[in-house]
Amino acid sequence: MTFFNSLREMFAMIELELRRLRHDRTEIYTRAVQPILWLTVYGTVMSHVRDIPTNGIPYIDYITPGVLLQSTIFVSVFYGLTIVWERETGILKRLLVAPASRYATVIGRAVASGVRAVVQALIIFPVAILLGVKFISNPTYIAAAFLMLFMISGGFAALSIFVASLMKTRERFMGIGQAMIMPLFFASNALYPIKLMPPILQSIAFFNPLTYAVDAVRGLMISGDVANIPADFLAVIVFDILIFAVASISFRKIIE
Amino acid sequence: MVLAIDVRQITKIYDGKIRALDGVDLEVNAADVFALLGPNGSGKTTLMRILTTQFRPTSGEAYSFGIDIIRNDAWVRKMIGYVPQETSVWTDISGFENLLIYSKIYGVPSSRRKKSISDALQIMGLEEMADGLVKKYSGGMVRRLEIACALLVKPKILFLDEPTIGLDPSARKAVWENLIFFKNEYGTTIFFNTHYMDEADLYSDHIAIIKRGKIVKSGTVNDLKHSLHSEVLLLDLKSHALDETALTDIRALDCVRDVVVSDSELRVFIDDADTALPKIMETLWRKGISIKKITTTRPTLDDVFLNYAGSITAVRKHSPQNAKGAPAWD
Known part of the structure; x- marks a missing residue:
C-alpha cells in the first residue's frame, strides 16, 4: 500500500514537472543555447587541434555526448534551487505533511528532473544532427543512451536536493552549485580522453559518475563500442541508489 | 467525547537553548473553530508545526482524536489538512492543475478525483478562475486555492497558519465565508493561528492566547472578555436628583464593582452586563428613577489580547503584575 502511494506520488511529481514545462517552454530553449555554442564554437575550433586522440572520430562528434550530458546535468545540478524556493514558500512544509513518504518526495522530484533533462536533450539532439554529427542509426542504442541521460540526471538532481537540504538558502546553494559543475565537467571524459589528464585528475575522473555516463552515451550514440556499457550502467545505478538514499535521509533537515 | 486536539506539556527547545514552547x-x-492568538515569536507557528507532524517536540505529548501525534505521525497525516503561512501552491501552473497534483499526492482515488476537485473549487468559489495560471491570481484567490487544496481529502482537522495575513478586508471575508461553509457542511475542526482579533472574535468558538511559549488564557470569546471584569454601564438618568440611598443600594449589589456619578450620568463598573443590568434597573425602578438611555461598553478582544499577551517591553518595564497574567487593573 505504502509502496503504491509512493509510486503515485512519484508520478504526480513527474506530471507536475511536465505541466510546468508545458506552460513555459522558454527555459528549455534558452538552456539549449549554451550547449549549441559548445558544439559550434568550441567544437569547431578544437577540431583543428589534431593532438586529441579520439580514435578517428571527428572532434565535434566526440564531444557531442559530453555536451548533451553537460546541458542536462546543468539542469539537474541546479534543480536544488527549485527545492530551496519551495522551502522559502510553504510547498515543502505542505508536502511533508501530506500522507506520502519523504523517499517518494525526493525520488519523485529527482526522477522528474531526469524527465526534464531528457526533454532538454531532445531539443539539442536534432541540432547536433543538423551540425553534421553522425549518430549510430540503431534506435535501441539511442534509446539506451537516453535512458543513461535520464538516470544520471536523476542522480545529480538527487545530489542537488541533498546539497539544498544542507545549504537551505539560494545564495549558499548557488555558490556550491557553481563550484560543483566545473570539476564535474572537466574532470570527466566529456571533452577529452581521461588518459590525457594528470594522475590526480584521472583519479577524480574515476570517481566521477559523469565519466561513466559519457562513456556509455558516446559508445551508444557515436562510436558503437559497447564493451563497457554494462559496467557503465552498473556504476551509474550504484551512484543513483547511494545518492537517492542520502538525499532522502537528509531531506527532512531542509525544513528545520 | 474525544478531543480533536489534546496537548499535554509540550515543550520545544531549539538548538538546546531557545525555548519556543514551554509546557503548553x-x-x-x-x-470547533479554534483560534490560537499570540504576538509574533510567541510559539504559535512552532506549535502548529508540531501538531502537523513536521517535527517533534523536545518533550510532552499530543493527541489528535486519540491518536498519538508524535508516535503515529503517518496516521495523523492522513486525517489533517494544513495551509502554511507562506504560499504553498505552484504559481507556474493553473489552479486546477495544482488541485490535480495535490489530489494525486494526497492519494484521492482516480474515481473520486474529479468530484473532489470540483467540490473544492466550488466551496472556495474558484470555479471561474480554475484554468488560469496561479501567478495571475490575486492574494485572496491564492489563499482560497491553498485552502481548496487542503479540502480535497475532507480532513478531520484543518490547520491554518495565519490564513488571511496580507489580505484586504473583502478577501478576508470571502476566505472565512467559504471556510465556515465547508466547516458546516463537513463538521471539520478548524485550528488557526492569527493576530487579527476581529477574525478570532467573529469566527472562533474557543480561543487560547499564547505568550512566550505558554498558554496564558483560554476559553470562549465571551469568557475571555468577562475575565477582564471591565464592562461599564453608562446610565443617562432623566432626573438630576439621584438620592444617596439609591446609590448605596446599587453599590451593595453583588455584581457591581464600582459606581461613579456625575450630574445625571451614572457609570457602573461590573463583571457582566448581561446579568447585572436587570438588577441595576430594578433597583433604580424601585426608587422611582427613570432612565433616558443605557450604553454598555464591553472590552473588545483587542483589550483581552493586550491584557494577556501584552507588549513584551511594556510588560517588563512598567507593569510586572501583568507578566503573571493578571489583569493590570485588578
Missing part, C-alpha cells in the same frame, strides 16, 4: 497544555473540541 491545550484542548480543542471536535467540530
Whole structure:
C-alpha cells in the first residue's frame, strides 16, 4: 500500500514537472543555447587541434555526448534551487505533511528532473544532427543512451536536493552549485580522453559518475563500442541508489 | 467525547537553548473553530508545526482524536489538512492543475478525483478562475486555492497558519465565508493561528492566547472578555436628583464593582452586563428613577489580547503584575 502511494506520488511529481514545462517552454530553449555554442564554437575550433586522440572520430562528434550530458546535468545540478524556493514558500512544509513518504518526495522530484533533462536533450539532439554529427542509426542504442541521460540526471538532481537540504538558502546553494559543475565537467571524459589528464585528475575522473555516463552515451550514440556499457550502467545505478538514499535521509533537515 | 486536539506539556527547545514552547497544555473540541492568538515569536507557528507532524517536540505529548501525534505521525497525516503561512501552491501552473497534483499526492482515488476537485473549487468559489495560471491570481484567490487544496481529502482537522495575513478586508471575508461553509457542511475542526482579533472574535468558538511559549488564557470569546471584569454601564438618568440611598443600594449589589456619578450620568463598573443590568434597573425602578438611555461598553478582544499577551517591553518595564497574567487593573 505504502509502496503504491509512493509510486503515485512519484508520478504526480513527474506530471507536475511536465505541466510546468508545458506552460513555459522558454527555459528549455534558452538552456539549449549554451550547449549549441559548445558544439559550434568550441567544437569547431578544437577540431583543428589534431593532438586529441579520439580514435578517428571527428572532434565535434566526440564531444557531442559530453555536451548533451553537460546541458542536462546543468539542469539537474541546479534543480536544488527549485527545492530551496519551495522551502522559502510553504510547498515543502505542505508536502511533508501530506500522507506520502519523504523517499517518494525526493525520488519523485529527482526522477522528474531526469524527465526534464531528457526533454532538454531532445531539443539539442536534432541540432547536433543538423551540425553534421553522425549518430549510430540503431534506435535501441539511442534509446539506451537516453535512458543513461535520464538516470544520471536523476542522480545529480538527487545530489542537488541533498546539497539544498544542507545549504537551505539560494545564495549558499548557488555558490556550491557553481563550484560543483566545473570539476564535474572537466574532470570527466566529456571533452577529452581521461588518459590525457594528470594522475590526480584521472583519479577524480574515476570517481566521477559523469565519466561513466559519457562513456556509455558516446559508445551508444557515436562510436558503437559497447564493451563497457554494462559496467557503465552498473556504476551509474550504484551512484543513483547511494545518492537517492542520502538525499532522502537528509531531506527532512531542509525544513528545520 | 474525544478531543480533536489534546496537548499535554509540550515543550520545544531549539538548538538546546531557545525555548519556543514551554509546557503548553491545550484542548480543542471536535467540530470547533479554534483560534490560537499570540504576538509574533510567541510559539504559535512552532506549535502548529508540531501538531502537523513536521517535527517533534523536545518533550510532552499530543493527541489528535486519540491518536498519538508524535508516535503515529503517518496516521495523523492522513486525517489533517494544513495551509502554511507562506504560499504553498505552484504559481507556474493553473489552479486546477495544482488541485490535480495535490489530489494525486494526497492519494484521492482516480474515481473520486474529479468530484473532489470540483467540490473544492466550488466551496472556495474558484470555479471561474480554475484554468488560469496561479501567478495571475490575486492574494485572496491564492489563499482560497491553498485552502481548496487542503479540502480535497475532507480532513478531520484543518490547520491554518495565519490564513488571511496580507489580505484586504473583502478577501478576508470571502476566505472565512467559504471556510465556515465547508466547516458546516463537513463538521471539520478548524485550528488557526492569527493576530487579527476581529477574525478570532467573529469566527472562533474557543480561543487560547499564547505568550512566550505558554498558554496564558483560554476559553470562549465571551469568557475571555468577562475575565477582564471591565464592562461599564453608562446610565443617562432623566432626573438630576439621584438620592444617596439609591446609590448605596446599587453599590451593595453583588455584581457591581464600582459606581461613579456625575450630574445625571451614572457609570457602573461590573463583571457582566448581561446579568447585572436587570438588577441595576430594578433597583433604580424601585426608587422611582427613570432612565433616558443605557450604553454598555464591553472590552473588545483587542483589550483581552493586550491584557494577556501584552507588549513584551511594556510588560517588563512598567507593569510586572501583568507578566503573571493578571489583569493590570485588578
